Amino acid sequence: MSTEAKQNTITPNTITIDGQEIPFKDGQTIMDAALAAGVYIPHLCHRPGLTPHGSCKLCVVDIGSRGVSFHNSDRRVQTKFSVDIDGRSVSACTTPAVAGQQISNNTPALNEVRKTITQMLFIEGNHICPSCEKSGDCTLQAMAYHLGMLDGHFPQFFPHREVDASHPTVMLDRDRCILCELCVRASREVDGKNVFAIAGRGITAHLIVNSPSGKLADSDLETGDMAAHICPVGAILIKEHGYEVPIGRRTFDLHQVGEIGLEKVILAKVRHTDE
Amino acid sequence: MSKIRIATTSLAGCFGCHMSFLDMDERLVALLEHVEFNRSPLTDIKHCDPCDIGLVEGGVCNADNVHVLREFRKNCKILIAVGACAINGGVPAMRNHFNLRECLEEAYVNGVGVENPQIPDDVELPLLLDKVHPLHEVVHVDYYLPGCPPSADEFLSVLGDLLAGREPALPKKLLHYD
Numbered sequence: 093m094s095t096e097a098k099q100n101t102i103t104p105n106t107i108t109i110d111g112q113e114i115p116f117k118d119g120q121t122i123m124d125a126a127l128a129a130g131v132y133i134p135h136l137c138h139r140p141g142l143t144p145h146g147s148c149k150l151c152v153v154d155i156g157s158r159g160v161s162f163h164n165s166d167r168r169v170q171t172k173f174s175v176d177i178d179g180r181s182v183s184a185c186t187t188p189a190v191a192g193q194q195i196s197n198n199t200p201a202l203n204e205v206r207k208t209i210t211q212m213l214f215i216e217g218n219h220i221c222p223s224c225e226k227s228g229d230c231t232l233q234a235m236a237y238h239l240g241m242l243d244g245h246f247p248q249f250f251p252h253r254e255v256d257a258s259h260p261t262v263m264l265d266r267d268r269c270i271l272c273e274l275c276v277r278a279s280r281e282v283d284g285k286n287v288f289a290i291a292g293r294g295i296t297a298h299l300i301v302n303s304p305s306g307k308l309a310d311s312d313l314e315t316g317d318m319a320a321h322i323c324p325v326g327a328i329l330i331k332e333h334g335y336e337v338p339i340g341r342r343t344f345d346l347h348q349v350g351e352i353g354l355e356k357v358i359l360a361k362v363r364h365t366d367e
Numbered sequence: 368m369s370k371i372r373i374a375t376t377s378l379a380g381c382f383g384c385h386m387s388f389l390d391m392d393e394r395l396v397a398l399l400e401h402v403e404f405n406r407s408p409l410t411d412i413k414h415c416d417p418c419d420i421g422l423v424e425g426g427v428c429n430a431d432n433v434h435v436l437r438e439f440r441k442n443c444k445i446l447i448a449v450g451a452c453a454i455n456g457g458v459p460a461m462r463n464h465f466n467l468r469e470c471l472e473e474a475y476v477n478g479v480g481v482e483n484p485q486i487p488d489d490v491e492l493p494l495l496l497d498k499v500h501p502l503h504e505v506v507h508v509d510y511y512l513p514g515c516p517p518s519a520d521e522f523l524s525v526l527g528d529l530l531a532g533r534e535p536a537l538p539k540k541l542l543h544y545d
Contacts, residue, residue, distance in 0.1 A: 214455070221544035222451050222515035223458050228545065237542050242511035243454050247504055250456070250463040339545055 107193040109133075109153075116189040123151055123185040126197070132350040133197050134206055134238065136213075136231060136324055137272035138185040139355060142281055145273050146186035148213075150206050150235065153184045156194035207239040215244040217251060218267040219325070225334030226326030228342030229358070232270060233325075234349035253298055258309035261331050262320050269299045269327040279319035285312045287319055299327070371530060374418045374443060375407040378432040379459040379499055380425025382408070384450040387516035388422075391523060398523070401530050415442035420529060422512075424449045426456040427500045431493035440506040445529065448502045451515040451544060460499040467497055510535050513544050 106113050107122065109131050116125035121144060126133050137148040156179070184197070196202065213219075213232060221227045253266035271290055279287040287308075291300040303310035313320060320328060339345070343358055377385060385408060391398065406415045415421075421443030427433055440446055451457040462470050476484040502508050512525055521541050528535040 218461075220451070220455065220457060220461065223461065233544060236544070237539060240537075240539060240542065242513055242537065242542075243448070243503065243508075244501070245503075248455055248460070248501060250460065250498065252464045 105191055107189050107191070107195060109195045109197050110199075120189050121185055122153065122182075122187050122189050122193070122195060125189045126184065127352060130352050131197070132352060133184045134203075134235060134350075135185060136235060136270065137274060139274055139277075139322065142274065142277040144183075144185040145277065146183040148270070148272055149183060149209055151184040152181050152202065152205065154196040154199070154202065155180050155182060155187075156196065203239055207236075207241050208245070210236050210239055210241055211243075211245045213270050214241075215246045215248050217249070217270065217325075224268065224326040225329060226268075226323075228339050228345050229337075230326060230344070231324035231349060231358070234344040237344070238349045256301065256308050258307040259311075259313065259331075260309070261315045262308060262313055263329050263331055264299070264301070264308055265327055265329070266299055267327075268325045270325055271297055271299070272324060274322045274324060275299070275319045275328055278322045279313075279317065283317045283319055285317065285319070287311045287313045287317075370403040371401055371420065372405050372416070372418045373402050373407070373420045373422065373526075374405045374415050374439060375409065375422040376424065376435055376439065377408065378423060378425035378435060378453070378502075379428035380450060380452045380457075382424070384422075384424035384453075384514075384516040385409070387514075387519055388522050390519035392519070394519070394523060398526065402526070415439060418443045419445065420526070421446045422449050423447065423453055423502055426452045426459055427496065427502065427505050428459055429493040429495045433496075433505060436502060436506055445509045446502075446506065447510045447512055447525065448508045449512045450517055451513065453502045454511050454513055456499045456501050457515065460501075463498045467495055471495075512537070513542065515545055 105117070106115050107125060108114070109122075109126055112129075112131065114125050114129040114131060116128075120128075123133055123135065123138055123144070124140070127140060133151045133153060135148065135151040137145045138151060184195075210232070214236065219232065221230075221233055224230070227233060251267055253269075255266065256264040273290060276288045276290065279285045286302050289300050289302060290297055292298050300306065301308050301311050301313075315330060320330060323329075343354075347354055347357060375385065375388070389395070404410045404412075405418050406412045415438050421439040423436060423439055423446065425432070427436060448454050452459055456463065465473075471486045475481060475486050510525065512521055514521055518541065521537060524537055524541060525535045
């Protein structure tokens, strides 16, 4: 199909999410375009302004027909390849928006898959909400509420990973880490440091600290760093401020995770304690 | 019409869920026109007759918990895991980080202020399990009521649905884990 013909069949620079037409700029991902248009696609490891990571897979969406019709002579029509294009599931945070994409997002089937992913995140760590000082400010917990998760479904792992309480103002409980790499990226891209990384593979993957001893106390991390505040769960916590905002008055007691632009509210809420 | 028969118990829990159940206050009077309690700490009946609904608070931490939970599963048409501990082990499951001997020694031998230190071994005491488990790892569970504790409104919502013959569907505004 010629470029000229393609331009005639599709509206330039718009995608369609759940039937709603949404504009995008060249270079934007599906997630960027959706958030800019006020459309919520569930996500945990994505944060506007940081390089997309595509690890949590909660933002998985289905891409249907792109409105591009193939000529009969196109080999893709004669093979399974055209079927693959029509029925793909992709991460919205890492997939570029392409004109004419027909995207399914808020569907019962996708939300069920997202709930299963969230259940796996819960049972792989120690997410015992009543004993966690992040409860109410935790995006994982809020995501589980959003998806209507009642139980963990799978057998609990009850992992026992190293706690690092060496730093005077920041503590690290790896049992709650969901490996989203938000702290890794915030440290590198915003703080201009390189405090965190993920080491190991599969079930042994874990958060490590870049210091000679491997301890937070010997790293460059400071309380004011974005990396110290960005954790969506209770893995990285600011010491001595955990209960300043009482349960019932916290971010997700007052807001839904699906509200657009909540990142600023969350950061403001955790930062006020230091100001 | 005969009343719906409910049994309740607390396994490795703190009875907080039962206290929250009683937070229905005067709404209990209306509920009692439709339900009656069988085995429960509220009635002090010691064993289950065949029941319609079983509400189980707490996780499974010892041999007696397993025994009671199986009795509930056998006798209750619908078994509901009530509260954080029943659903994922909760706070008692925090001992899963340590081996059982370490826990017992910390509590009964090396603990601050312990007199005459010894690990209890009376034959009347149920044997502790190596780890604390959520209910669904031991028996089939039909429905889950999260919260620490679930609010009285949550209990009423789920029981209301069941009394009306509906599949329980907890409204999202009532859903919380803390």
